Amino acid sequence: MDQTFWQLLALAPPGWGGVLLTGLAHSLEIAVGGYLLGLILGVGGAVGKLYGNEIVRDLMETYTIVVRAVPELVLILLLYYAGTDALNRLMAALGRSPVDISGLAAGIFVIGVVQGAYATEVIRGAIKAIPAGEIEAGRAYGMPGGLLLRRVTLPAMLPHALPGLANLWLIATKDTALLAVVGFSELTLVTRQAAGATKHYMLFFLAAGALYLALTLVSNIAIARIEKWARRGMPQVHA
Amino acid sequence: MSAPSPLRGWLRPHRLVMLALALGIVLWAVLAGDWAWLPKYTPLLLKGLGTTLAILAESVILGAAVALPIGLVQVTGPRWLSAPAQLFCTVIRGTPLLLQLWLLYYGIGSLFPMIPGIRGSFLWPYLREAWPYGLAALTISFAAYEGEVMRGAFAGVPRGELQAGRAFGMSPLKLFWRIWLPRALYRALPTLNGEMVLQLKSTPLVATITVVDLYGVISRVRSATLLTYEPLLLLALIYLILTALMVAIFRFFENRLPTRGA
Numbered sequence: 001m002d003q004t005f006w007q008l009l010a011l012a013p014p015g016w017g018g019v020l021l022t023g024l025a026h027s028l029e030i031a032v033g034g035y036l037l038g039l040i041l042g043v044g045g046a047v048g049k050l051y052g053n054e055i056v057r058d059l060m061e062t063y064t065i066v067v068r069a070v071p072e073l074v075l076i077l078l079l080y081y082a083g084t085d086a087l088n089r090l091m092a093a094l095g096r097s098p099v100d101i102s103g104l105a106a107g108i109f110v111i112g113v114v115q116g117a118y119a120t121e122v123i124r125g126a127i128k129a130i131p132a133g134e135i136e137a138g139r140a141y142g143m144p145g146g147l148l149l150r151r152v153t154l155p156a157m158l159p160h161a162l163p164g165l166a167n168l169w170l171i172a173t174k175d176t177a178l179l180a181v182v183g184f185s186e187l188t189l190v191t192r193q194a195a196g197a198t199k200h201y202m203l204f205f206l207a208a209g210a211l212y213l214a215l216t217l218v219s220n221i222a223i224a225r226i227e228k229w230a231r232r233g234m235p236q237v238h239a
Numbered sequence: 240m241s242a243p244s245p246l247r248g249w250l251r252p253h254r255l256v257m258l259a260l261a262l263g264i265v266l267w268a269v270l271a272g273d274w275a276w277l278p279k280y281t282p283l284l285l286k287g288l289g290t291t292l293a294i295l296a297e298s299v300i301l302g303a304a305v306a307l308p309i310g311l312v313q314v315t316g317p318r319w320l321s322a323p324a325q326l327f328c329t330v331i332r333g334t335p336l337l338l339q340l341w342l343l344y345y346g347i348g349s350l351f352p353m354i355p356g357i358r359g360s361f362l363w364p365y366l367r368e369a370w371p372y373g374l375a376a377l378t379i380s381f382a383a384y385e386g387e388v389m390r391g392a393f394a395g396v397p398r399g400e401l402q403a404g405r406a407f408g409m410s411p412l413k414l415f416w417r418i419w420l421p422r423a424l425y426r427a428l429p430t431l432n433g434e435m436v437l438q439l440k441s442t443p444l445v446a447t448i449t450v451v452d453l454y455g456v457i458s459r460v461r462s463a464t465l466l467t468y469e470p471l472l473l474l475a476l477i478y479l480i481l482t483a484l485m486v487a488i489f490r491f492f493e494n495r496l497p498t499r500g501a
Contacts, residue, residue: 055253069482070475071440074454078471085467170333177335181447188338192345201349205342209334216333 005203016194016204023190024211027176029104030186034111035172039165041112042119047149049124060120067117073178079110080182103184107176115172122164126157159230166223173215187211272469280460287456288477290370291442294452298374299438302381309382310389310423324386331383337444340376344448348372373445381438385427388434392427393419432489436482453477 007015049060067075084106088098130153138152180189191208195201309327312320331339351357351366365371396419404414443454451459453474460470 054251055257058254058257066475066479069436070478071443071454073440073443074471074475074478078468078475081467081471174335177337178444180337188335188341191338192341195345199349201346202342205338205346209330209338209342212334212338213330217329 005200016190016198019190019194020187020204020207020211023185023187023208024215026104026184027173027186027188028215030107030111030176030179030184031169031173033104033108034115034176035169037108037112038115038119038168038172041116042123043149043154045116045120046123046127049120050127064117064120067114068121072114072175073181075114076110076178076182079113080106083109103179103182106182107179107184107186110179111172111175114175115168118168118171119165122161122168123157126161126164127153129160130156159227159234162223162227162230166219166227169219169223170216173219174212177212268469268472272472273464273466274469276460276464276466276470277473280456283456283459284453287451287453290450291439291452291454294370294374294377294442294445294450295435295439298377298381298442299435301374301378302438303385305378305382306385306389307420309386310391310393313386313390314393328383328387328390331379332387336376336380336441337447339380340373340444340448343376344369344372369449370445373448373450377438377441377445380441381434384437385431385434388427388430389423392423395426396422429493432486432493435489436485439481439485440478 045060045063048056052060084101087101091098134152134156135148138148143151176186177188179186180192183189185193187208191204195204198204309324312324313328316324348366357363357366400418400422401414404418409417442452446452446455446458449455457470457474461467464470
């Protein structure tokens, strides 16, 4: 029995181990890409919410409320179809031939938009936690907005934002599984295919679970290190 | 509260423009979209909504019931109880819900028929259906996330209050019922709203194992009518309303509870 299990999980083609690892790689690509896009959207959203005019603030508020209230699965379907459709209509309007959007790009876009809404709230809270004097000092030195953001606001908010951002990373890795529903061959979908083909459902789902869990645990170790680095020089806090 | 008229403060000129724009978009979606399917599917949609709400309520109640002991043993239990509870929380929170759901439905579900005699047992009618697996997966997930919250809540009850109870000669059980549990629930309550919204947003996953919830009905509409946007937009709107209702209900109860900070 054990023999066949290892044969099924073997990396070479008769076994499905290689397929699972490729799926994990796809999941990781989307998670990393979506997370980075989400961070960019989050910084933009937070700055817009805190320093924008009334219209910008209300638009950001609408974005975060809608994205956080609608299930990720529904958003993924909507953005996946609407996103590709809108892009192709734009291309048609510009007189170009329709482009075939890769599942990877669409997946990164979708996860990024979802992550961006949560990241906006995390970063907004973190920026508000910075002592006002630090930002005022920067302004008093005549720093322009962009430089102030890069040199003062973002580094100073990092320790406050890290727990929330770390959580978001873990959510991003798990949200990639939802792309299985739109047929993107990430880890969960290839697992189901492998399980369906071999009828060894338990084996493959448990194997995929172990991969996801390993990703989470490795991430936790990395997060602990990053947090320690970001909090250097700050007083110790006991939770 | 402090503003003389909250509505006047809220309805500023730019908001009126944005409202008009939003209404225009809704109107455009209603007029330009194809909604002929809606009357035919309304009964099914209502049934799907019922299924979604039922699964949400059941999984939250069952999950919270499991979460209490899981949180408690991690704070006060012996090692042989706290270690498995911690492992449970880590494993469930570290893997995607969709994977857990499929593991239960396809994996465990495929093992059951191999057990001799199970087809004759009273359990078989349930094991053959999809929703028990969906409910089980959602319950386990809620128990793990809420268990983590309860752990923090139990640990966060000030020592002095427990010591005071002990000084009054309360038995450990009475101390638990009278002081520790109520105080912990009190601390966990504000997070419950967020957890329930997250749980609501997880319920559509059960449609992937053929449970016909709200999302399942919409998928059926989409494959029957070949429409892409209209059903999905309606679905998003329904979830938005459900979330808003949930937040409003919780806010109502939170305002009635006399809380002082957290």
